[in-house]
Amino acid sequence: MLVNYLVPALAVLGMATAAPTNPACKQTTVIISSQSDADALAGCTTFTGNIQISKDVPSGGIALNGIQQLNGDLIANQAVKLTALSATSLGSISGTIKFTSLTTMSSLEFPSLSQVGAISWTTLNALQALTFTTGVTKAKSVFITDTALTSLDGINLATVDSFEITNNAYLRKIETQVGNISQALIINNNGPNLELTFPNLIWAFNMTVRNVSSLSIPSLKVVNSTFGVYGSYMESVMAPNLTKVGGDVAFVADSSLTNISMPLLQTIGGGLLIANNSKLLDITGFPALKSAAGAISISGNFTKAAFPALADVQGTFNAQTSANFSCNDFNKLHDAQVVKGDVFCQAQSDNVQTTLSGSTSGQTDSGSGSSDSTKDAAGSLKVSSVFVVGMAVLGGLLAL
Ligand SMILES: *[C@@H]1O[C@H](CO)[C@@H](O)[C@H](O)[C@H]1NC(C)=O
Numbered sequence: 001m002l003v004n005y006l007v008p009a010l011a012v013l014g015m016a017t018a019a020p021t022n023p024a025c026k027q028t029t030v031i032i033s034s035q036s037d038a039d040a041l042a043g044c045t046t047f048t049g050n051i052q053i054s055k056d057v058p059s060g061g062i063a064l065n066g067i068q069q070l071n072g073d074l075i076a077n078q079a080v081k082l083t084a085l086s087a088t089s090l091g092s093i094s095g096t097i098k099f100t101s102l103t104t105m106s107s108l109e110f111p112s113l114s115q116v117g118a119i120s121w122t123t124l125n126a127l128q129a130l131t132f133t134t135g136v137t138k139a140k141s142v143f144i145t146d147t148a149l150t151s152l153d154g155i156n157l158a159t160v161d162s163f164e165i166t167n168n169a170y171l172r173k174i175e176t177q178v179g180n181i182s183q184a185l186i187i188n189n190n191g192p193n194l195e196l197t198f199p200n201l202i203w204a205f206n207m208t209v210r211n212v213s214s215l216s217i218p219s220l221k222v223v224n225s226t227f228g229v230y231g232s233y234m235e236s237v238m239a240p241n242l243t244k245v246g247g248d249v250a251f252v253a254d255s256s257l258t259n260i261s262m263p264l265l266q267t268i269g270g271g272l273l274i275a276n277n278s279k280l281l282d283i284t285g286f287p288a289l290k291s292a293a294g295a296i297s298i299s300g301n302f303t304k305a306a307f308p309a310l311a312d313v314q315g316t317f318n319a320q321t322s323a324n325f326s327c328n329d330f331n332k333l334h335d336a337q338v339v340k341g342d343v344f345c346q347a348q349s350d351n352v353q354t355t356l357s358g359s360t361s362g363q364t365d366s367g368s369g370s371s372d373s374t375k376d377a378a379g380s381l382k383v384s385s386v387f388v389v390g391m392a393v394l395g396g397l398l399a400l
Pocket residue numbers: 158159178179180
């Protein structure tokens with residue numbers, strides 16, 4: 001009896017698995033060397049495996065028609081004659097879009113694409129814009145380097161783990177709705193007029209921003225590890241909602257910077273470094289800063305600097321300016337046991353140094369400025385273990 005029931009049931013199952021699975025739609029890697037190779041996949045709504053555009057593809061475009069879902073990677077490496085790539089119905093790619101050295105590809109048209117595992121693009125010198133009409137909102141990682149893109153319109157992520165955009169000389173704008181970046185945000189050496197806008201970003205694991213002209217992070221509350229801004233062209237860095245940075249905080253070599261404002265920042269899990277920002281005259285933008293687990297080093301041309309809420313600095317404290325400035329408040333920080341390491345403050349310095357090791361030579365010629373320098377500098381600069389810890393943290397900052 002039972003057998004009588006089972007047999008037809010199995011027969012049905014058997015038919016289901018034997019249903020027309022076109023073998024073309026499941027291959028480890030299919031190599032596309034021509035449009036007819038691409039057309040052979042047009043019947044595959046889902047393709048399982050990797051699709052690789054051959055480097056020998058002839059001059060012109062390739063259209064991947066018909067495929068809606070790719071369970072695998074889309075790869076093109078050194079296909080230097082490929083001028084355009086399109087996939088009008090492709091909505092998702094589980095793997096990586098990995099493009100390298102597609103030097104003449106000027107059009108990338110994926111109007112339906114919304115999800116990709118990862119984007120990894122290197123050397124797409126002719127690509128100025130994306131035709132991603134729907135827009136990619138989901139990707140684990142985005143790495144884009146050495147392209148001619150002027151914007152990343154079409155990539156507007158809701159979630160991403162790692163976002164690294166470097167060496168795109170024409171890039172003027174990056175705006176993404178992302179709420180958190182769970183690994184790294186790295187922006188480096190793109191065009192000189194790059195504006196970064198992260199209106200909804202609440203936390204990022206770490207953030208390294210170089211060579212940008214503006215940074216908008218109104219919602220940012222926490223950076224779990226390091227936060228650094230280097231070599232930029234920004235007049236101000238405002239982080240109105242930032243309360244905590246788990247690692248080092250650095251502002252280095254921003255020639256236009258006049259204002260850093262982090263009104264709610266209370267704790268820094270590493271050190272604070274402010275150096276080589278020649279127009280930064282006012283360092284009072286940290287009114288709530290209570291503690292730093294590393295060292296604090298501020299140097300430059302500042303005339304005003306204060307950390308009114310400071311209660312605990314585990315490392316050393318270095319403040320050096322070329323301007324007239326009273327060191328009185330800073331000099332009290334060591335004896336008040338706020339700064340556990342050594343304090344060195346020097347005003348009207350003609351040799352402003354970033355680190356305390358540099359200042360040991362500076363103090364001998366502090367001469368007339370000595371009333372503004374730490375009285376016990378000679379004694380306290382004898383290397384203590386806390387001093388070494390502080391320097392190690394600063395060393396980490398400087399190596400960034
Ligand atoms: C990160 O952002 C995503 C999308 O906004 C959200 O669903 C998720 O809860 C966030 N995770 C954390 C830990 O904040």
